[in-house]
Amino acid sequence: MPRKTRAVIDLCALLHNYDAMSSLAPDSQQVVVIKADAYGNGAVKVAQTLASQVSMFAVAFLDEVYELRQAGITQxxxxLQGPYDKSECLLTDELNVVWMLHNHSQVSMVHHAIQEAHIIKCNHWLKFDTGMHRLGLMPKEFNEYQRDFPLLFNERTVIATHLSAADEPAKDSCSVQLARFSTMLASTSYKLSIANSAANIHLDKARKHWNRMGISLFGSSPFEGNEIKPDLKPVMRLLSQVIAIREIEVGESVGYGDTWVAKRATSIATVAIGYADGYPRHAPIGTPALFNGQRAGLVGRVSMDMLTFDVTDIKDITLGMEVELWGKNLAINEIASHVGTIGYELMTRISKRVPRVYIGECRE
Ligand SMILES: Cc1ncc(COP(=O)(O)O)c(C=O)c1O
Structure with a gap:
């Protein structure tokens, strides 16, 4: 029997999350962000599952568009990063992409391509930097952009910005960014886009014509900790199995570097997943996993293909037992906090050698 390590992707949970998140913003349209292979969940399957409800998907760069088109996604x-060069720009109509233009050279290139009739689509997005200081045009140049690139400003144009700390409601940077954005827009009536998942959840002023939602659709809270409102359901369950069990005595060590030493007679279970599968190598001792619903802590270093757990207190431990590394019974954010990262990173890093198994294709 082949290795049972797999990421089980629950498409019913995805649909549930989409409904829950969209119902927070009934007056908005939702752009579903499926970059990085839909945060590791499989962009094609996620897009196919949501296709009947979603009119626009988003990816980071053009290369991520091809497999979606090959799979028949027509939205x-x-x-999000706009065209990298002219050759990409010239594919606008053929690939039916909308660019999020974030710098002067992109704006000028796309405007020129429309002017010269090299491309027809002109419903592009312009991103303004209201405080994230990563990508975006400068708000003080808004009027000059409208004057110099008139073909990019029409009733379908979307003016966008990205919030730097929407996931930290206690900070006031969101209000500063929102104020700069509205000052810049003055009395214009363009369509707008501000909110990501976190802002869609708690910042009603950020819900505009289009919201851009990623992580929440995959059931992971964008906020620190596991408190999830609305009620989101984890989409990915990372599962593996016990492939060895041994009893070791006090003073014996486990794994590379002998970093963990038994303080009591200990049962060790070896689990068939490691850092080559995307499980974080820096997961510390004590990082939990579920064995038949019971928690055990990681001991020893994470290897390329294996993990070791102290299962002394686990009842009925057996070879082949299913192990949940994260998922519906163990929040990915809890694992992330042990490792010192975020759920986004854990999800996107699950490697190709972990098969994605799809369940719950309830509305396809
Ligand atoms: C520009 C932009 N908008 C929206 C999103 C979606 O954010 P989230 O996954 O937090 O909903 C991202 C994700 O990184 C992004 O880069």
Missing amino acids: EILV
Whole structure:
């Protein structure tokens, strides 16, 4: 029997999360962000599952568009980093992409391509930097952009910005960014886009014509900790199995570097997943996993293909027992906090050698 390590992707949970998140913003349209292979959940399957409800998907760069088109996804795809060069720009109509233009050279290139009739689509997005200081045009140049690139400003244009700390409601940077954005827009009536998942959940002023939602659709809270409102359901369950069990005595060590030493007679279970599968190598001693619903802590270093757990207190431990590394019974954010990272990173890093198994294709 082949290795049972797998990421089980629950498409009913995805649909549930989409409904829950969209119902927070009934007056908005939702762009579903499926970059990085839909945060590791499988962009094609996620897009197919949501296709009947979603009119626009988003990816980070053009290369991520191809497999979606090959799989027959026909919705417009927003490319969040805009075109990298002219050759990409010239594919606008053929690939039915909408660019999020974030710098002067992109704006000028796309405007020129429309002017010269090299491309027809002109419903692009312009991103303004209201405080994240990563990508975006400068708000003080908003009027000059409208004057110099008139073909990019029409009733379908979307003016966007990205919030730097929407996931930290206690900070006031969101209000500063929102104020700068509205000052810049003055009395214009363009369509707007501000909110990501976190902002869609708690910042009603950020819900505009289009919201851009990623992590929440995969059931992981964008906020620190596991408190999830609305009620989101984890989409990915990372599962593996016990492939060896041994009893070791006090003073014996486990794993590379002898970093963990038994303080009591200990049962060790070896689990068939490691850092080559995307499980974080820096997961510390004590990082939990579920054995038949019971928690055990990681001991020893994470190896390329294996993990070791202290299962002394686990009842009925057996070879082949299923192990949940994260998922519906063990929140990914809890694992992330042990490792010192975020659920986004854990999800996106699950490697190709972990098969994605799809369940719950209830509305396809
Ligand atoms: C520009 C932009 N908008 C929206 C999103 C979606 O954010 P989230 O996954 O937090 O909903 C991202 C994700 O990184 C992004 O880069």
